[in-house]
Amino acid sequence: MELPHLGQHCSEVTCNLLDFLPMKCDACDGIFCKDHLKYSCHNCQSIYKKDRQVPLCPLCNAPVPVNRNELPDIKVSEHMDSDCRSNPQKKKCSATGCKKKELIPLKCDNCKQNYCLKHRHPHDHNCRQSTHSASSNFVMSQVGSAAMARAKSNQNKNLQQNTNLAFQPQMGYVIAKSENHFLLLHALLRKVVDEKQKAIVFFSSSLSVKYHYEILNFLDFPVVCIHGKQNQAKSTATFDEFSNSTELSILLCTDVAARGLDMPVVDLIVQFDPPDDTKEFIHRIRQCAHGKGRAILILRAEELGYLSYLRKAKLTLMEYEFSWTKIRNIQTHVEKIISKTYFLHICAKEGYKAYIRAYSTHKLKDIFDVKTLDLQMVALSFGFKVPPAVKLTDAPRKSPGQNAPRAKKRKSNLKSVNKKIVK
Secondary structure: OOOOOOOEEOOOOOOOOEEOOOEEOOOOOOEEOOOOOOOOOOOOOOHHHOOOOOOEOOOOOOEOOOOOOOOHHHHHHHHHHOOOOOOOOOOEOOOOOOOOEOOOOEEOOOOOOEEOOOOOOHHHOOOHHHHHHHHHHOOOOHHHHHHHHHHHHHHOOOHHHOOOOOOOOEEEEEEOOHHHHHHHHHHHHHHHHHOOOOEEEEEOOHHHHHHHHHHHHHOOOOEEEEOOOOOHHHHHHHHHHHHHOOOOOEEEEEHHHHOOOOOOOOOEEEEOOOOOOHHHHHHHHHHHHOOOOEEEEEEOHHHOHHHHHHHOOOOOOEEOOOOOOOOOOOHHHHHHHHHHOHHHHHHHHHHHHHHHHHHHOOOOOOOOOHHHOOHHHHHHHOOOOOOOOOOOOOOOOOOOOOOOOOOOOOOOHHHHHHHHHHO
16 A cells, blocks of 8 residues: 655655655755765765865965855965965065065076066166166266156056056957857857967856856867866966967966966957956956957946946046847857756856856945846856856854854845746
8 A cells, every 4th residue: 555645755866766764965955765865876966065175275285264155266365465375485575565476486687586577677676786787887867866766656656556558458348238248258269269369268266167168168169277276286287288389279267376377478358257356457457468469348237337446547448349140149059058968057057156156245246236137147148048046145154152042044135036037
């Protein structure tokens, strides 16, 4: 005699066993029998919630602690700027008052000391050897001394105000809807490949880099990627391969992964995700384009206030207009690939979630407000017709004391938006 109203069926498609003592997976909340309870037995898609990885600093190889709901790239960047204990004689800048560290040491030919990119020239760090040799050859006049003083004062100005340089690339922006971001990126990179040029694309998170690398690689693009979850040896080897190869045309990376690397001359810089501050914006275009290419920033119509923020730092961008009717529409093809390829489906889901989380933690919240996002349109850019659910928390949860009551979990407005769309 069967009792169908008792027990529950196993959620594994190949099993569907009616178990009177079912067990719930603590990661994906699915119901499974004893044979499929383990993460590996039912291919749990939420195993990342339990498998917490500790990123390593690319400079000192020290583990960097990361709390829940915090981006590893941001924590690694903060560690590199403050707590990094790498060898100061090789990687720390020797200029007075400068605490920057570079992955590749830059030695001065005169004093044989290591400096950062900003102080690598002798006149930038008051090189004693060059001053002594110059003073032995001639005596500078008062007019020349005044001119050198003015030049030195101009070089020591804030980096945000010192952007009108000769090697500044042609900067511009494109207004595109959320669902057209990937289509625009596909069109730009296709032109780069056809003209045998080189391009670098910046993203806000490592998971977004990983997804776009996989989908572009699936679409036969010569692409490589560098992100914060790679070890230093892998990142260095990938960077050398991109710099020296004539076949690899596209590099996808994050700001932290690209920091300290002497980028080669490229023809196009695409900022898929706008950075948090102007320093990162300048870092992307100054160290990569060298005045021989274009830097394109992709914005939504709701994000045009970012241009006013850049103008305060004397960064002026022109608007590029594209004929959207001439851009190849591969949306249906991408959706078909994502739905039929399990690995790409997982990468797309994690990349979508990482994009939403990075957007919600943007420092300019008055411009980049997560509530203004149309999640269904954003999901189309990642190949989904229905957006996956994303949980956001306002602050990392702290473990209460032994006798202290556990605080109620704060729910984000984004979760309710997801539910409305799914219905």
